[in-house]
Amino acid sequence: MAAPWLSLRLVAPMWNGTRGIHRLGGAVVPEGNQKKERTMLQFLTNHFYDVEALRGYLLQREMSKVHMKNRSFTWLEEQHGPYSAGAFFILKQGGAVKFRDKEWIRPDKYGHFSPEFWNFREVPVEAVDASDCEINYEGLDNLLLLKELQSLSLQRCPHVDDWCLSRLYPLADSLQELSLAGCPRVSERGLACLHHLQNLRRLDISDLPAVSNPGLTQILVEEMLPNCKVVGVDWAEGLKLGPEEQPQDTASPALA
């Protein structure tokens, strides 16, 4: 891309033969916003090429940072075994790892962790706590090295979405506990592919903002995984209360 500071000129109205024909705009943006241009940044982006290019460049940089964090560590497998390779990936991301019969290994606030796990060649990893880590679809390559994982916590991971959930089926034999609480991109469509995990005993699906109907989803997931305890959502949340059971606090948002 050409250096953004060289294109110092205002945006001329772009020649486009479709003026007036209804545009297929973004799915979520309401009509009024297009005219309002609420924030200064949006206004500047729409009027100056430099600002648009700078924002595009910063977005690309953010994305490449996430890619860098999720690069493949599978080459470590030959030298140190799959469990250490996977554990190294998790620890580098900022998560915590528990080997069988050992204590939890966590990085401290500077990101340093003890290198003792390199010696655990044959000891499988039992539990992984990847809360708030920037794991995405490619990073799961490294996580899936841990074949005997029993407990996985992906709470509040910003890049875990439905595609990632469809990739968890290789862990079906061992995984007993899974937590997806607070993941902003997980929806009921991703939860549908958890039915491969037949050994799951505890599933936490609380606080998923992208799920459209949490109560109904809870019921359907419980039907899908009969041996599993699904926590996090109160199934009565989606029900309308009858006239005699109206909530006393009328300021609370109406649930429907």
Added chain:
Amino acid sequence: MIRRVLPHGLGRGLLTRRPGTRRGGFSLDWDGKVSEIKKKIKSILPGTSCDLLPDTSHLPPEHSDVVIVGGGVLGLSVAYWLKKLESRRGGIRVLVVERDYTYSQASTGLSVGGICQQFSLPENIQLSLFSASFLRNINEYLAVTNAPPLDLQFNPSGYLLLASEKDAAAMESNVKVQKQEGAKVCLMSPDQLRNKFPWISTEGVALASYGMENEGWFDPWCLLQGLRQKVESMGVFFCQGEVTRFVSSSQRMLTTDDEMVILKRIHEVHVKMDHSLEYQPVECSIVINAAGAWSAQIAALAGIGKGPPGTLQGTKLPVEPRKRYVYVWHCPQGPGLETPLVADTSGAYFRREGLGSNYLGGRSPIEEEEPDPENLEVDHDFFQEKVWPHLALRVPAFETLKVQTAWAGYYDYNTFDQNGVVGPHPLVVNMYFATGFSGHGLQQAPGVGRAVAEMILEGSFQTIDLSPFLFNRFYLGEKTQENNTM
């Protein structure tokens, strides 16, 4: 004006002589001249219509490097990849001509939106795998500053294909090819099927193949919107109009066997506006035929197929519109959340739609029962007689269901071998095809768009080799048959 500036009484005294009166035979007509000048200034000032230059904002530009006929998902995908792979920013001017901006009959919007890798041809599997990774990273590919991120509503539930005794061997060899190409598919016996999906009846099923990853269904409108937004931000021109004529020039050349061949080159595309006789000749160097179900008409305009049958000149583009129905029904005790898109041995298919026990599906009719593609009217008897019995046989819970709604859409059906046509025409040297995908165009659009863009910019396929899909095969009679169409 001067008269108004001076005080009234003084003016009266000084300029008593009326303008226009002759004084030594010299007439100025000052009053008339001033009013004329006032009128002209008023017309040039903004806010009023100006008759100096006629308004052409609804017409396409007069010159364009590439003209893409058809603004559906394939046309937009080619436009996107052309702009993405061009070596200089703004190096190629691309114009997309779409006849119907409401997309009311376009196959993209009416599609069921499925994506699967369970094909028998390695090229199809590769295209589908690339499309899956495109859709997965759609917010990186189609990022537009200031626009919200796209939500494709992708359901990664997979496809379940069922095979009877006679198709079991073919399915096994197909799955082997799929696994080789990198698709995550597994074979299931009837017992395993019953275990995993207790609502299914395995009568008549010998083998099943189940896609575990990268398969499912999504919202095709969202993909279309996202492509449209991104492509507009990259500087592609759009025009609503119909292509009515190609102006081309011919050249006689001798082949190495001393045979005379007439090579045609399209120079101009005439784009006619809606509800008017007005048209704009667009000078272009490359034309891409992505017109979907109507590609054969565009090809005929370019003179493809005008010649004695059996020769290369006489080989028409064998793509025609075929009508397919999709029905939506409600079944309260139907299969649960984990239901994949199930394709039965009889050709009937269904999938879940949303959280509320709604399902949608249909079936491809056999050759003799093909409905008339004149319009998009739905035949509800087709569901009662040809679709429901097979569904009820496969899923006993579907014996009680209630049809909520239905719609019909076109397949751009390739009557030769039901696979796409990609690449240049051998005789009309600057027309490229990206059509004829017979029902799996949506899921292969990103890969095909990239292939066509590579063909135009580099001269050959770089990433996925789509040579089995070139036009030549219609003349040579070599079918690239796909065994797994729905």
